[in-house]
Amino acid sequence: MKKALLAILFALPLYAEDGAAILARVDAARNPINSFAVDVSLTAVSPKSTESSKFRVYGKGSDRSVVEFVAPATEKGKYLLMLRDAMWIYMPSASRPIRISPLQRLMGQASNGDVARTNFSTDYHPTAVESESGEWVLDLAAKDPSIAYARVRLWVDKKSSEVTRADFYVVSGKLIKRAHYAEHGQRVEIEDLLKPGNRTVMQYANLAPHDNPDKMYTKDALGKW
C-alpha cells in the first residue's frame, strides 16, 4: 500500500511534466529556428467562393512575429505585429498601427492569431495527457483569459512530436474550429465547425533563418523597416 501511494505521489508530477515536455517538443518541432522568415499562403473555401492570399511571417523567439501581407493587391502594404497576445495592424491608408483583438480574422477561418502564432507553450499549459494509438492527446488551457481560444485539444505524433490535429474551443466550451496538420506541419487545414463546408488551407513554404532585428517587433517600427 505504501509503495502504491509513493508511486502515485511520484507519478503525478511526472505526468504533469510529461505534458509540458511534450508541448515543448511540439513547439521545438514547429519552430526549429529562433529567428526566421516563412511564406504562408491561405486559401479560404466556402460553398460559394474561393479566396486566396499570401503572407510572409517574420518570427523571433517563442512569442514575437510580424506578418507582411503580400497578396492580393488590395492588402499589400499591410503588416500585423503580434507580441504574445497583443496585436496591432498597420495599414498604409491609416499610416499608423491600430490595436486589434486576436479574434479579428485575416481571411476565411484563419484568425490573426492562427497565422501569427508560432508557439503553443507561450499561451497554453497542458491540463491532461492521454495516449491514443501512436499519438499523445494533450488538453491545453489558456494561461490568460485574453487568449482567443480558452481550450485546445492537440493530437501529437509520439515519434516525431508533430501535431496532426487540433480542436479549438471558446470560453463557453463550444468547439468552433478543427485543424488538420499534414506534410510535417507545412499544410494546415482549418474547418469552421459553425459553418459546415467552410474551410481554410494554410500552406507554409521557404522556412529559413532570417536576421530579424528586435526593433521590428515594436509597434512604432511596424511598416517602417
Next chain:
Amino acid sequence: MVATLILAATIKIFGSAGGEALFTPANTGSPLNPHNVAAIARTTNVADATTLIDATPADRAWKLHLKLRADSSDRGADHLRIGEAYLQLNPRPWLDITVGRIIDKWGTGYAWNPTGFISPAKNPTDPNDRRSAYRGVDAIKADIFVRGTSVSLYAMQHQTFAARVYRLVANTDVSLHYYRTREGTWQGISVARVFGDALELHGELARRRAVIGAQYTFPRNVNVVAELYRAGDGLSAKQWDEIRALATIDLRAANGAYAPLRMGRNYSFVRVDVPFSKNDVELIAITNLRDGSSIVRATFTRKLTPSISAYVIDTEFAGSRGSELSYMQVRRVTTVGARVYF
C-alpha cells in the same frame, strides 16, 4: 535617385488608382445656400492614382520610401504631388534617422485624434482615407528603440519640434506627445488596451480636446466602433447663434466661418462594419450632441476581383431647423466609384 533604386536589393511598388462620380444636390433650404448662391455643382467627377515605392538593401541599412499621387477633377486643376518622400537610415539597431516628407499618425482614436499634432488632418466621415490623399510633413526624425520603449523626435520647419514616447505598459499602449511651435506648446497622452479577445478601449487627451472610445468585434468579424469627442475649442451655443445671425446679413462671411463638425463641442461617432462574402457594408453616424443633428454615411463595397473594388457611398445630413448640420450647403453626397489595386 533612379540609381539608388536600381542598387537596392528589394524594391516594392504598389498602390491604387480610382475614379469617382459625386452627386451633390444643393440644399437651398440651408440659410447658407439660398438659391444655391454657393454654386454647388450637381455632379463632379474625380480620378486619382497613388503609387508607393519602397527600396531597401539586403542589410536594411537604409530605406527609401515614396508616395506619389496624381489627382484629376472636372471641377478643378490637375495635381501631381509628393505625399511622402523620405530616406531612412539605420546606423544602429536601436536608432533610425529619417529625413524628408513623412506621414506619421499619432493617437489611438478612430474618428478624431486630439494628440495628432503632426498628423494629416483627418475627416471623421472618412477616417480610413479611402483615396489615400494624406500628405506628410517635412521633417528630420530620430526614432530610438530602447528596451520596449520608443522615442520619436522631430524637427520641422519654422522652429517646430515634436516628440513622442511610447511603451506597452501592463498590456496597455501608452504614448506621451509633445509639440512646440512659435505660437506655443501642446502636450497629450493616448492609451489603448484590448480586453479579452474582442474588446478594445482607447482614449486621448490633449489641451482642451479629448476622445474616448471602444471597438468590439462580434462573431463573423462584425466590427463596431463608438467614440465620444469633446473639443473645448469648438463653438459654444452662443457662438453658433452668432454664425446663424451672420448668415442673415453676410452670407459670404457666414459660409467662410461655417465648418461642419466644428460648430459644436461634443460629438458622438458610431461605425458598424459588416463584411459578408465579397461585400462589405459600413455605416457611420456622427452626431452633434448639443442639437442632435447628424451625418449618416452608408458605404457598400464589393470586391469584383482580388484587385478591383467598386463602391457606392451615400452621405445624408439630418437635423432640425437651426441645427449645425441643417446648414450644410448640400442635401446629400452620393458617390459611385471603383478602385484598382496593383
